[in-house]
Amino acid sequence: MQKETVIKLADLGKAPPFALSDAERHEIEEEIHHYPDSRAASIGALKIVQKHRGWVPDAAIPQIAKMIGSDAADLEGVATFYSLIFRQPVGRHVITVCDSISCHLTGYDELKTALEAKLGIRYGQTTADQRFTLLNICCLGACDRGPTMMIGDDLHGDVDPAGLDKILGAYS
Amino acid sequence: MSKISAETHPLTCTIDAARGPLDLKGYEKANGYAGLRKAVKDFKPQEVQQRVKDANLRGRGGAGFPTGIKWSLVPMGPDAGAKYLVCNADEMEPGTFKDRLLMEQAPHLMVESMITAAYAIGACTGYIFLRGEYVVAANALNKALAEARAAGLLGKNILGTGWDYDCFVHTGAGRYICGEETALINSLEGRRANTRAKPPFPQISGLWGRPTVVNNVETLCNIPSIVLNGGDWFKGLSQGKTKDGGTKLYGCSGRANKPGCWELPFGTTTREILEVHAGGMKGGKKLKAWLPGGASTDFLMPEHLDLPMDFDTISRAGSRMGTGLITVVAEDQSMVSAVRNLEEFFARESCGWCTPCRDGLPWSVRLLRAIENGEGRPGDIEKLMTLTKQLGPGRTFCAHAPGAMEPLQSAIKYFRPEFEAGIRAGTAKAAVQA
Numbered sequence: 325m326q327k328e329t330v331i332k333l334a335d336l337g338k339a340p341p342f343a344l345s346d347a348e349r350h351e352i353e354e355e356i357h358h359y360p361d362s363r364a365a366s367i368g369a370l371k372i373v374q375k376h377r378g379w380v381p382d383a384a385i386p387q388i389a390k391m392i393g394s395d396a397a398d399l400e401g402v403a404t405f406y407s408l409i410f411r412q413p414v415g416r417h418v419i420t421v422c423d424s425i426s427c428h429l430t431g432y433d434e435l436k437t438a439l440e441a442k443l444g445i446r447y448g449q450t451t452a453d454q455r456f457t458l459l460n461i462c463c464l465g466a467c468d469r470g471p472t473m474m475i476g477d478d479l480h481g482d483v484d485p486a487g488l489d490k491i492l493g494a495y496s
Numbered sequence: 497m498s499k500i501s502a503e504t505h506p507l508t509c510t511i512d513a514a515r516g517p518l519d520l521k522g523y524e525k526a527n528g529y530a531g532l533r534k535a536v537k538d539f540k541p542q543e544v545q546q547r548v549k550d551a552n553l554r555g556r557g558g559a560g561f562p563t564g565i566k567w568s569l570v571p572m573g574p575d576a577g578a579k580y581l582v583c584n585a586d587e588m589e590p591g592t593f594k595d596r597l598l599m600e601q602a603p604h605l606m607v608e609s610m611i612t613a614a615y616a617i618g619a620c621t622g623y624i625f626l627r628g629e630y631v632v633a634a635n636a637l638n639k640a641l642a643e644a645r646a647a648g649l650l651g652k653n654i655l656g657t658g659w660d661y662d663c664f665v666h667t668g669a670g671r672y673i674c675g676e677e678t679a680l681i682n683s684l685e686g687r688r689a690n691t692r693a694k695p696p697f698p699q700i701s702g703l704w705g706r707p708t709v710v711n712n713v714e715t716l717c718n719i720p721s722i723v724l725n726g727g728d729w730f731k732g733l734s735q736g737k738t739k740d741g742g743t744k745l746y747g748c749s750g751r752a753n754k755p756g757c758w759e760l761p762f763g764t765t766t767r768e769i770l771e772v773h774a775g776g777m778k779g780g781k782k783l784k785a786w787l788p789g790g791a792s793t794d795f796l797m798p799e800h801l802d803l804p805m806d807f808d809t810i811s812r813a814g815s816r817m818g819t820g821l822i823t824v825v826a827e828d829q830s831m832v833s834a835v836r837n838l839e840e841f842f843a844r845e846s847c848g849w850c851t852p853c854r855d856g857l858p859w860s861v862r863l864l865r866a867i868e869n870g871e872g873r874p875g876d877i878e879k880l881m882t883l884t885k886q887l888g889p890g891r892t893f894c895a896h897a898p899g900a901m902e903p904l905q906s907a908i909k910y911f912r913p914e915f916e917a918g919i920r921a922g923t924a925k926a927a928v929q930a
Contacts, residue, residue: 358623358664358666360578360621360704361685361686361704363685363686363687364666364684364685364686365686366686366687367667367668367669367683367686368666368667370669371628371667371669392686394686398687401688402686402687402688405671405688405689405847406668406669406670406671406689407669407670407671408628408629408668408669408670409669409670420629423837423840423841424590424591424791424837424841425590425591425750425787425791425823425834425837425838425841426590426591426749426750426755426823428833428834428837429749429750429751429823429824429825429826429829429834430749430750430751461629461670462588462590462670462672462841462844462845463588463589463590463591463592463791463841464629465587465588465592465593465595465596465627465629465630466593466596467590467591467592467593467747467749467750467755467821467823468593468747468748468749468755468756468757469755470749470750470755474629477631479629479632
């Protein structure tokens with residue numbers, strides 16, 4: 325027998341119901357145990373959700389807030405303050421290009437130009453195939469290897485714009 | 497280069513990048529955790545503090561404040577209640593890449609330091625506030641912490657002392673301002689990283705209103721060997737090059753032949769760092785200017801190369817040693833562009849709390865970009881000079897904007913003609929258009 329789907333008039337136009345997964349909840353609980361005040365797990369919890377979903381949807385905020393004993397407005401303020409919490413969808417791989425002084429002195433401009441040309445996007449944008457999001461970031465603490473960038477969790481140093489195809493090719 | 501041993505290179509003697517970090521067994525075999533064991537066996541907490549005071553260890557995060565004095569403000573005794581030790585591992589000062597080395601390659605030294613320092617101040621919990629991008633360091637530290645916990649070096653009744661203590665890695669999510677100790681505390685509590693007014697100092701009221709010590713990675717990593725070998729040994733490490741003791745992780749980045757980071761006697765000259773260790777300037781170019789220790793330090797010139805790199809000497813030369821990792825600019829590179837890059841960084845990383853910083857820094861970027869593009873107008877240099885005063889010490893809530901003004905004021909001082917050229921070009925353009 326086919327299951328009947330009932331759509332209530334009042335629900336039309338509302339976002340689909342959102343729920344944190346069991347894995348997310350479990351990891352957030354673990355994080356909370358490190359602190360005498362659960363609110364200290366704010367950033368950790370946001371990062372856990374981001375790890376699972378790639379970004380932190382608006383609907384996740386009230387639910388995370390409830391778990392850590394904060395309120396949604398406060399957590400929203402935290403979530404929008406930190407540059408590495410993404411509040412809109414990103415590509416499968418996030419490229420963060422160091423634009424600070426040591427890389428500026430060792431070829432940042434050329435690297436930025438080459439990346440933008442190769443990917444056809446600018447900072448803050450995602451490629452149409454959802455493969456890469458391109459962002460600039462402050463000093464990555466690898467100044468002896470400038471110019472530097474990270475792709476996901478991987479650090480790339482002494483990046484030669486001519487070798488970008490090889491580097492990017494490792495990320496599908 | 498001199499032979500590397502625990503006696504001469506207490507920070508890096510166990511590091512072998514090709515081999516990777518030592519596990520607990522390997523680290524203990526290399527005399528690891530001997531400092532912690534000696535501390536809890538031979539000394540009361542205050543005696544460890546005294547030993548650090550005797551060594552006159554000065555903070556390696558940039559400010560150079562004596563660590564022992566910092567610790568001595570923490571209330572001690574059985575009624576002191578919960579206290580916290582926080583390691584500032586938010587290394588985000590542009591041009592700085594020393595703490596990464598210690599945490600990735602010597603994680604057990606970091607963990608031993610976090611336990612030994614916590615014993616000295618009687619902390620119940622320690623947090624390593626690590627910047628989110630240091631993924632390799634986070635994995636290495638978490639592995640070392642787990643090994644230490646399993647071996648009874650963390651947890652209940654550590655080494656039979658009756659003292660309970662645990663330590664966790666807390667990773668951040670960006671924002672340079674987290675490196676300021678009170679902003680770091682706010683961030684750790686799960687708030688925006690705005691700075692707090694001082695006093696009260698964190699040692700009195702810090703994390704969750706409890707006494708808290710915030711120390712830099714490199715500072716802490718000196719503690720076990722100071723406990724083990726004493727203050728006189730530590731003072732001797734600088735080989736009389738300067739009155740401060742110890743070694744320092746110095747480094748060089750920018751247009752050098754072999755950029756890198758090395759543990760050298762405190763007070764080594766910049767000339768030695770640049771010419772011997774970093775192999776001199778790339779492509780035979782001349783050195784134009786250098787930042788002594790990060791984006792928030794005044795530029796110095798080639799004539800300052802022979803000064804010993806220590807807090808007081810570099811300060812007398814009109815700058816700050818900061819983190820001690822120099823950034824070198826070559827003769828064919830633009831100072832206006834370099835300063836525009838620095839101020840863009842500071843403008844973006846302002847937390848926005850106070851007006852001079854939030855509005856003044858973007859203004860300086862607009863002026864500098866115009867000058868860089870040959871579109872400056874008469875009076876722009878004077879406006880920038882005014883900003884260096886209005887965003888200077890005492891005018892803002894924290895040290896972010898005053899730090900930002902240091903490279904700007906020194907670049908104008910030493911390279912004014914470069915700024916004037918951008919204004920002359922702008923004036924000529926305007927005349928053509930008119």
